[in-house]
Amino acid sequence: MTAAKLPNALPLGRPVEYRDTYTPSLLASIDRSDSREAMAVPEPLPFKGEDVWNAYELTWLDDAGKPEVAAVRINVPCNSPSMVESKSLKLYLNSFAQTGFGSRSEVLGTLNSDLGVAFRAPVMIELLDVGRLPPTASHMPGTCIDTLDVAVSHYDRTPHLLQLEDGQERMVKETLYTHLFRSLCPVTGQPDFATVSVRYLGRPIRRSALLRYLISYRCHQAFHEATVEQIYLDIAAYCRPEQLSVSGHFLRRGGIDINPFRSNVEDRGPGLRLGRQ
DSSP states (O other), X not given: OOGGGSOTTOOTTSOOOOOXXXXXXXXXXXXXXXXXXXXXXXXXXXXXXXXXEEEEEEEEEOTXXXXXXXXXXXXXXXXXXXXXXXXXXXXXXXXXXTOBOSOHHHHHHHHHHXXXXXXXXXXXXXXXXXXXXXXXXSSOSSEEOTTSOOOOOOOSOOGGGOOBOTTOOSOEEEEEEEEEEEEEOTTTOOEEEEEEEEEEEESOBOHHXXXXXXXXXXXXXOOHHHHHHHHHHHHHHHHOOSEEEEEEEEOOXXXXXXXXXXXXXXXXXXXXOBTTO
């Protein structure tokens, strides 16, 4: 999705006033159809999956005026009609700060209601105790391809770099990942860093070609969700695996990390939180 097609009301890239009293109207929705039309994603969707949001900056007041804090995990189905712009979610969560809620269940109910409207689909929300957050993963499952000795010259998405190994008709099942991934925000141009994992069953993908391809997103502008969908579509088109799952573990910005997962096999992602997130 290019910046020109984005709604004018998005707070991303603009100075905004931070509000600390509950304001659900701060949430800004973006139609998924805009980016999917640009990528020529067919209907019905050729993948399933979810977007997992982890937000670490939520505070509110209890009945006695004492602050409470929690982290929030939001699981959004990839077939929801809308995404939510991440800065608007940060602003929305910040608006709880000086608002009183009678219980955590009231906070959870409010989040469920507001975010269901913003994503235009039911979402699954958890409030996590900040003193007992799930541990970060010590390593990614699979094989890291970052140590491959490759020459790189493409820094904007170049799908034709993808290749299968020559003369290999056998089927393999493997997981390959890189920590070298970077893309750009389509509004501000700021870098988005991620670990990207590709799990597939099919003829062997040439690992050096996959690494060059993923590095070619370095100057590519797109939101996290669209980026992972484009990677899925490109690998499906050029390598034709029988099974394919792609996950992106993006580093947090503004206290929020986003983890899109697309697959033709599974509905839910790996549920990993990496140390650098």
